[in-house]
Amino acid sequence: xxxxxxxQTKAQEENPFGSDGLYPxxxxxxxxxxxxxxxxxxxxxxxxxxxxxxxxxxVLEICKLAALLEASQIAESHPLDxxxxxxxxxxxxxxxxxxxxxxxxxxxxKILSIPSGMVTGVxxxxxxxxxxxxxxxxxxxxxxxxxxxxxxxxxxxxxxxxLINAGNGSxxxxxxxxxxxxxxxxxxxxxxxxxxKKEDQIHLGILGSPGSMRAVNSFLRMSLLFKSGVxxxxxxxxxxxxxxxxxxxxxxxxxxxxxxxxxxxDVVSDLDVIYMNSIAxxxxxxxxxxxxxxLNADSNLKEDSVVLHPLARLDELDPNLDGxxxxxxxxQAHGAVFIxxxxxxxxxxRFDRLPKRDILINNNKL
Ligand code: CP
Numbered sequence: 001x002x003x004x005x006x007x008q009t010k011a012q013e014e015n016p017f018g019s020d021g022l023y024p025x026x027x028x029x030x031x032x033x034x035x036x037x038x039x040x041x042x043x044x045x046x047x048x049x050x051x052x053x054x055x056x057x058x059v060l061e062i063c064k065l066a067a068l069l070e071a072s073q074i075a076e077s078h079p080l081d082x083x084x085x086x087x088x089x090x091x092x093x094x095x096x097x098x099x100x101x102x103x104x105x106x107x108x109x110k111i112l113s114i115p116s117g118m119v120t121g122v123x124x125x126x127x128x129x130x131x132x133x134x135x136x137x138x139x140x141x142x143x144x145x146x147x148x149x150x151x152x153x154x155x156x157x158x159x160x161x162x163l164i165n166a167g168n169g170s171x172x173x174x175x176x177x178x179x180x181x182x183x184x185x186x187x188x189x190x191x192x193x194x195x196x197k198k199e200d201q202i203h204l205g206i207l208g209s210p211g212s213m214r215a216v217n218s219f220l221r222m223s224l225l226f227k228s229g230v231x232x233x234x235x236x237x238x239x240x241x242x243x244x245x246x247x248x249x250x251x252x253x254x255x256x257x258x259x260x261x262x263x264x265x266d267v268v269s270d271l272d273v274i275y276m277n278s279i280a281x282x283x284x285x286x287x288x289x290x291x292x293x294x295l296n297a298d299s300n301l302k303e304d305s306v307v308l309h310p311l312a313r314l315d316e317l318d319p320n321l322d323g324x325x326x327x328x329x330x331x332q333a334h335g336a337v338f339i340x341x342x343x344x345x346x347x348x349x350r351f352d353r354l355p356k357r358d359i360l361i362n363n364n365k366l
Contacts, residue, residue: 017334021327022306024186026067026338031189035064037351040342044349047163049152051174051221059225060192063182065342070335079345079353080109086139088131088155089166090117090146095311095333096166096176100143103340112139117146132159141348144168162347170212176310177218179339181226183332184273187306191229201231203270207293207316208277209237211244215310216277220247224254233258234267236293238279263292269300276309276317276329289316297321308332 015023039061046053068074085104089097101111114120120131128146132155135142142163144155149169156163167173185191190200204223208216223230233256235242242260243251251258261267268274280289295307296318306328309317321327345351 019330020322021330022325023331026070026186028189029064029067036061040346043346048174049165050172051177051218056225062342063185066182066338069341070338075106077353077355078108079350080107083109083348084139086112086135086142088114088144093145099336100340103337107341128154129157136160167214171214172218173214174218176215177222179336180219181222182335182339183328194228196229201229202272203232204230205234205267205271205274207236208279209239209242210247227255230256235260236264238262272305274307278314280314
C-alpha cells in the first residue's frame with residue numbers, strides 16, 4: 001500500500017514517532033540544572049512498589065534522566081549490557097510489558113519474558129513464593145504485573161532481586177505515574193519549580209476512583225508531591241467515596257483544594273490537565289457510560305488543556321481527540337520507554353556506563 005504523505009497532520013510531521021498528538025521537546029526538562037546522579041543512586045538495588053517511595057526531587061531526577069535518554073543517543077553506550085530483566089506478567093498488558101522490554105532491549109540488556117501466568121508452573125498450582133525463589137537464579141531484576149494486590153508480597157517471600165511493580169490488582173502502578181508526570185513536565189516544565197507563577201498553576205481533573213483503581217491511585221499520590229504547581233484537583237467519579245480513607249487523609253493534609261463530582265461536564269471548562277481512565281471495564285464485563293464520563297473533541301475543553309489516559313481506552317475517550325493538540329496520551333505512552341530505562345539504570349546502578357557529559361554530571365564518581 002502506498003502512503004499518501006500529503007494527508008499527514010502537522011503534529012505527525014513534528015514528532016519522532018509519526019503519531020497524532022502533542023509531542024513536547026524533552027530538552028525543556030534539561031535546560032537549567034544537571035541531573036543529580038547521587039539522588040538517583042538512592043534507588044540502587046531497591047524494589048519499586050508504590051508511588052509513596054518517591055519525593056518530588058526523585059521524580060524530577062528520573063524525569064530528567066528520561067529526557068536525556070529521549071533526546072540523545074545514550075543507548076549507544078549499552079548501559080544494561082550483561083543484565084537480564086525478567087518481565088513476569090500474570091495479567092494482560094500492551095504498554096507496560098512491551099515498553100519495559102523495549103527499554104531493556106534498546107539499552108542492550110536481555111529479557112526473560114513471561115507474557116501470561118499460564119506459561120508458568122502457576123498453571124499446575126505452583127506458588128508465587130516458589131517462583132520467586134527460581135527468579136533469583138535466572139535474572140537481575142523482576143518486573144511483575146498481577147491481578148491480585150497481595151501477589152507482590154507472596155513473590156518477595158523468597159525473592160532477593162529488586163522487584164518493580166508493574167500493576168498489582170487494585171493496588172498501585174507506580175511506573176505509570178512516573179510516565180504520566182514525565183509527559184506533564186515535558187508539556188509544562190514550570191511545574192517543577194517551587195516558586196511557580198500563579199498563572200502557571202494547574203487545575204487537575206481525574207476521572208476514576210483512586211481508592212480502587214491502581215493507575216489513578218499512584219497518579220494521585222505522585223500529583224500531591226507537586227503541590228506548588230497544582231492549585232486544585234477535581235475527582236470525577238460515580239462512586240460516593242472514590243478515595244477511601246488513606247487517600248482522603250493524604251489529600252486533605254495537602255494544601256491542594258479538592259472536590260468530587262459525578263459529571264465531567266461540571267468541571268471540564270476549567271481543567272488544564274484531564275486524566276481519563278477506563279472506568280467502564282469491570283472485571284470481565286463492560287458497563288455503558290453516559291456523557292458524564294466521556295470526553296470528545298466537542299467537549300468544552302480549555303484551549304490549551306491536555307488530556308492523559310494510561311490506556312487501554314474504551315468509549316470514555318473519543319479517537320476524534322487523537323489529531324488535536326489536547327492529545328498528550330500518545331506521548332505519555334511513548335515516553336514510558338525512557339522513564340523505564342531511567343528507572344532500570346538507577347535500580348541496577350549502571351551510571352558508570354553512561355557517557356560522561358557535562359549535562360549529566362553533578363558528581364565526579366561516574
Ligand atoms: N497503562 C497500562 O498499564 O497499559 P497496559 O495495561 O497495556 O500495560
